Amino acid sequence: MxxxxxxxxxxxxxxxxxxxxxxxxxxxxxxGGSDARQAGEAKAGMSHGEIKKVDAASGKLTIKHGPLENLGMDAMTMVFKVKNPAMISQVKVGDKIDFVAEEVDGALTVTKLQKN
Structure with a gap:
């Protein structure tokens, strides 16, 4: 036993x-669900804004935006460089966008851009 x-x-x-x-x-x-979750996380990491000016000659966009959480900035209107010059041709004044801005070589730069 x-x-x-x-x-x-x-x-x-x-x-x-x-x-x-x-x-x-x-x-x-x-x-599972990693693709959908990554897309949701990418979207969540983006800030919302509106194009106020496009300066193709200097490769800059003026964007009225909400808070930029990754940079610790409040909502305001600012001028940003673009990482990829092709981004300039994707937008026009008045377009609503989602974007990611980062500090690149000391300049605030749009690194990702998506029209709404």
Whole structure:
């Protein structure tokens, strides 16, 4: 009887430790929805704004924007460089946009741009 009881206890301990090990190995796995979540996170990291001026010659946009959380800035109207000159041709005055601005080489720069 003691051997049967000991065998049951050992079996339970092994089963629990094996399942704990397996759960730990899978803890860092993304089990789905990553594309949708990444798109949502990217959108959430963007700021909203309106194009007030397009200066193609200097590669700059004047944007009236909401808070820029990643830069710790309140809502205002500012001039930004663009990372990619092709961004200038994507917008015109009055367009509503979502964008990401970062400090690049000491200048506030639009690094991502999406029209609404």
């Amino acid at each position: 003691t051997n049967v009881f000991a065998s049951i206890v050992v079996g339970c301990v092994l089963a629990i430790s094996a399942s704990t090990y397996a759960a730990g190995e899978m803890g860092n796995m993304d089990m």
